Amino acid sequence: MSSVKIKSRVAIVKIDSRPSREEIDERVQRLFSLLGGIDNLVPSHVRRVLVKPNVTFAEAPETGITTHPWLAGLIAKAFKDLGLEVFIGEAGGTGTGNTTQRQFEVNGLLAVARELEIPLRDFKEKAEETVEIEVPEGVVVKNYFIAKAVMEADFRVSVPVVKTHCEATLTCSLKNMKGTLPSDELKARLHSLNLNSHLVDLSTILKPHLSIVDGIVGLMGYGPGRPGIPMNLGLLVGGTEALSVDATCARIFGYEPYEIEHLRLAEERGLGSTQTADIEVSGEKLEDVIYRNLVRPPKAVEEISPWPHIKVISEGGCTSCISGVAYALHAWAPREKLERGNPVTIVMGQNVALNKDYGPNIIAIGKCTQLLEERWDVTRVPGCPPPIRKLMEQIKNKLGYYDEPAWKPPFESPMNSEEPQKK
Structure with missing residues (x-):
């Protein structure tokens, strides 16, 4: 008896590139609706939710370098309104010249989290415990030290800003989870390995349960920071299969997913599909939102x-x-x-x-x-x-x-x- 393969659903909604808090809230709710409703996205056993933005630089969201603070905050609030315990967490970027707290402050997330009364966790803080997690299917990494709070979350929401990247070509929801590694020394060591293989190793144990990509203002060129060029995409992209979400974002940027090495490796290792035949896009049509004038990062x-x-x-x-x-x-x-x-x-x-x-x-x-x-x-x-x-x-x-x-x-x-x- 043949079985029908269920497609992963990816939703795309438009949003102003300088949105108000109210517009962000309305667009997030629209995204949830296209994905079947927030109630249906969260399994009944879930009690604790991690919202993981990309705030690895001390930069405002208008630069396209960091996640919009109100997007992260209002997503967290939506889960809080369900009666769940929610926190926002990040381990700031290695070698950026700033602490995670400073990055929260400049980005605006510190003020947003306070206003919404949502805990904000710095995974680099000494008070944060770490746990060693084995990677049974690891190719280049056999174990990771990850913030304990991350592993105690029942449900992980990756909220990256979509950017080109000088090493990974594209950074999106899968790569965003690298920000749960609290040790700068470990991050630096991992960069001496094959970065793309290690990202896939990490994804085998820490894949997001939900991805909502900030494409309000993205970044192209020499990302992931300056001198990358801000791009007014005016989009939110979301789904429960991170690889399908990232593949859709790659196509919006004008790439085929196989051109992004860690996406190709993730598919080869069974972490999902990048194929258009396996992805059902709702909301905006993919062909209508492709960015035609992308400045690509160097290939080497x-x-x-x-x-x-x-x-x-x-x-x-x-x-x-x-x-x-x-x-x-x-x-x-x-x-x-x-x-x-x-x-x-x-x-x-x-x-x-x-x-x-x-x-x-x-x-x-x-x-x-x-x-x-x-x-x-x-x-x-x-x-x-x-x-x-x-x-x-x-x-x-x-x-x-x-x-x-x-x-x-x-x-x-x-x-x-x-x-x-x-x-």
């Missing part, structure tokens, strides 16, 4: 520099260093200055080879390159993350502009700070 870290005399080499570099170099080259330095000058090589990552000659005029950046400095005659910009102001000064000097005053940043950012967090 080495492509961050379009100038042949400026080479970028990543030997297991993390997002913080990669984003910092992109920020320096594409948002800070005067373009006409970069188009000429001496050859420069920027090296980063935990896997730098001590017996490898990376070329002339080396700038070694980040905490991970300390041994390279001891072996070779290199200029090093230490820190985790390395302060971009100092990186920019070294790039200026190596190119041959020694006598020029410091190039000024186009805007203020935590990455512009003078001192690194760690040495």
Whole structure:
């Protein structure tokens, strides 16, 4: 007897790119309705709900870098109104130059959570317990240390902002759950592995039960932070199958899901489907909301520099260093200055080879390159993350502009700070 395969349902609703609190609330309720109603989304055994936004930078939602605070807050309130225990939680981004609390404050989530009387948890706080979780089907990771509060939640709601990403190509609901790992050291170590494989390993034990993607303002180009370009998508996308939701967002961005490595790997490992035949889209038609003018991130870290005399080499570099170099080259330095000058090589990552000659005029950046400095005659910009102001000064000097005053940043950012967090 043949069985009929049930399609996963993904809902798409339009929303203004500068929405009021009332519009966000109405659009969230519309999304729930398209998915069958919030009552039907929550199993009867559920008592405790985690709402996990993406607030890994100290940036306002208008930048497209962080989740809109009222979206996260009103989703949490909807579950609270069902009589459930709800909390919002995040472990701030590694090497961003700010604490999670500062990120909550700048994003606006701190004020929203207080007004709605919803607990806000910083998974990096020392008071937060962690638990070791084995990954039976892990390919590159066999165990994770995860905030205990996350594992005690009966129902996990991923509320990411949709962005391009310089390592993962696209960051959405599956990758958003990486923000439940409280240890910066662990996150940095995982970046030296295959990031996409480790994201899928994590998804085998921590897949969201519901995903609601913030496409009010997304980000394209050199994401996941600055100098990425805000894009007024004006959309919310939701569903109970995270992989199908992420695949739909990939298509909205103009990608085929197989182009996003962690989505392809997740499907191969049985975590859901990315195929259009297996996904039922309700609300807006997918073909009507595809963004036609996407600026894609580079396919490889080495492509961050379009100038042949400026080479970028990543030997297991993390997002913080990669984003910092992109920020320096594409948002800070005067373009006409970069188009000429001496050859420069920027090296980063935990896997730098001590017996490898990376070329002339080396700038070694980040905490991970300390041994390279001891072996070779290199200029090093230490820190985790390395302060971009100092990186920019070294790039200026190596190119041959020694006598020029410091190039000024186009805007203020935590990455512009003078001192690194760690040495």
